[in-house]
Amino acid sequence: MELQKRRLKILLIEDNRDFVFIMEEVFEQWGYETSVAYNGSDGIKVAKEKKPDVIICDIGLPVMNGFEVAGCIKEDFELKDIYLIALTGYAGQRDMDLCRESGFNRHLAKPIDLNLLFNILSEINTNRQQEFI
Numbered sequence: 001m002e003l004q005k006r007r008l009k010i011l012l013i014e015d016n017r018d019f020v021f022i023m024e025e026v027f028e029q030w031g032y033e034t035s036v037a038y039n040g041s042d043g044i045k046v047a048k049e050k051k052p053d054v055i056i057c058d059i060g061l062p063v064m065n066g067f068e069v070a071g072c073i074k075e076d077f078e079l080k081d082i083y084l085i086a087l088t089g090y091a092g093q094r095d096m097d098l099c100r101e102s103g104f105n106r107h108l109a110k111p112i113d114l115n116l117l118f119n120i121l122s123e124i125n126t127n128r129q130q131e132f133i
Contacts, residue, residue: 008125009033011052013043013069014087015061023056030118032125040064044072047079053128054121059088059099067102074103083124087112 010032014020020036027034035050037043040061047055055073059066066086073079084106086099091109099107106120 007031007033008054008121008128009035009050009052010121011035011037011043011047011050011055013037013040013046013055013057013061013066015039015058026114030121032121038062040066040069043069047073047082048076051078052082054083054085054124056085056087057104059086059090059095066104067098070099070103085117085120 008031010027012020012023012027012034014023014036015038017038020038024034024036035046035052037046040057041063043055043057043061044064055069057066057069061069064072066088070084070086073082073084084104086104086107087110088095088099088107089110091107096107108117108120
């Protein structure tokens, strides 16, 4: 009997709609289920509703910044195990430290390296698959 693979669920929280459109296409081609929010507070609502495996979150968001989003996610018992990736133009050492302190698992600088992102998501997906075996 062959085990059916579970699709990795990704939530992209990003206010740049053109970037979101492109990334949705990329994630679909990679075989991932994607949800989107365009600001931090909506991102938290979508996370509670969809329970994604991974959240890829911009830092410079309207309404609530990415650091605040990460803090809320990590404080929520039902969401705290979601893998958080900061995707941001803020790429200095202090920015990376703030991401880690806020609860992000990874920090990726814009412009995004799609090969690196693909490898990170593949590793997460492999680890999630093993949790269900």
